[in-house]
Amino acid sequence: MNSKNGDSRVRVAVIGLGKMGLLHASLLSAMPEARLCAVCDKSKLILRIARRIFRDVQVVDDIQKLADSGIDAAYVTTPIPSHYPIAKMLYSQKIAGNIFVEKTLATSYDDAKELCSLAKGFGGANMVGYMKRFSVTFGKAKDLLDNQVLGEVNSFEAYAYSSDFSDVEQGSQIGGARGGVLEDLGSHVVDVALWFFGDLQIGSAKLESVISAGSEDMASFNVKAPGGVEGHFDMSWCKKDYRMPEFGLVIHGSNGVINVDDDELQLEISKGQAGKWYRHDLGDNVRFLLGGPEYFREDECFIKSVLSKTNAEPSFLTASKVDYVIEQVRRNAGGK
């Protein structure tokens, strides 16, 4: 993009070569508008393999070594607790002006707010990886709600379930490394609810430990959204028979009900139309599919925002509201 040799592609570095780092590195490499030019990880094993796999890509063990790489954008795909210090370093040392952070933005609302301020001061594109906004079924639900097909929305129930830890040994600490069910799984559906209904006020909340003492494995809480909309969330990563993580909402309005998840959307209207849409019906193809079409659309959106110097959504500011909700849920549940 700012290359001296006239290369108009966005030069990207991916920091953290775990599952999500590899996913984004691959998607960006398949995208003609972007060029993966650096990767960074702390693990010696990962670095050794990365040096053999990523040819023509700088492989480093320290973010500061990216300072002279001339990168336009950085993807932060490290474990959640490191998002804040890494994004802060990228801004403060002027390593990258456009930053994508995997969800959640930070581990506290205060840290998230600080990153929002830094991002505003820096002025580049900033985005957080809430990819459900790029799902065709949730997108269709958003269109229906915006067009007031349900009339006045009264209430909703939202859920996020997976079997990630349904059969792990009691006492295992592994879930904690991922920050708990609220951040890891529930944050996606909280973001979708914020997108659909606006800011949420948190009411009663309950957090439960299943794997080990102090781990956050199940969460349920009530919320109020603008216009008196009442909502309820239920989340668990210990649910049996959820081969893949599943997210969904049932939305009740004065005219009917929307039932939406990753795969399908059902609309029941008391007077007149009803409908059912699968991914098949909603134009789900992408230029390159890996992991799910949402990921490509998400990266495409970010890269286009960098190129056009426009805002990307969900921005840091938008995503910080998820961190706020998580913090309030913990507070109301009597935790941190």
Add this chain to the structure above:
Amino acid sequence: MLGGSKIVVGRSMLMLVGDNPFHSISHLSQARGRDRGDAISNADFAAGLVLSSMENGADGFMFSVSETTLSILETIRDTGRSENMRLYAIVPYAYEYVRLATQVGGISGLAKRMAKQVLFSMNFRAMAAGVRGVVKTDPVSLLKTYLFYEISRIRSSAPRQASLDSVLLHEIITEMALALNLDWLLKAYVDFMLKLGIKPGFETRNFAFLVRKFREWGMDFGKVVIATPFNKVGFQMNPSKGECEKALEEAAGSEVIAMSVLAAGYLKPQEAMDYIQVLRSLKGVVVGVSRESQARETFKLLEGSLKK
């Protein structure tokens, strides 16, 4: 005997039973997959469906290598009713490894767990290649280690009369290798598999992208199997149905096997077949079944449509 591949003659298309239902997978809706319950993952029940499909025209079984599918193969072997069964194995079973990575602390933890599994498998060829791979951090040696390990698992579970026609790289590996331009890795994989007498294969949901890359890299389409979605509604045909149809003609000579022909149950079998019949360059189809009656009816219909 395992190894070696058969030639598909004329328009007599290869028909394979897929294993998605046995893992409770439904690409139409996860709820639908869950609703099938545990019974379908039971090895006896699943083996019965595979055998019933074969009695009604299927040529073999395409499966991801997992404990579930290996148990199904063992059950089929024990029935002694597996004559001429053709096997198309997909590795790795990505879901199992992603889930394991989640539970053992990421990719480093997964690598250590895998090393232990290979060691305890007592597969000496795998161990030898593995040592080279670890010492030199050589991705090709590591891939060979892994393939030796998986092939030995298949061979120890498969019926003696079955033919392991192809081992296909799972879509996650294929897509990442395509995106990251790992032509050297894919070429090494192709050479290695051909030396073992097994046709190398690739599962992909980016067929047009794969064909473009393979042409760029000078890959021989005649030597590989490609499993990729083809269906009337363009479901998972990226970037578009039209581009994939065009790419199919450009990949002439390769053994392209259509997956998702029913678009995960979205289409009726007859309308699905009407579309597949038109694609003259396809060499086979793979279809999953979850009930005995479905196995019978689907493969009878496929046989009538595709084995003329």
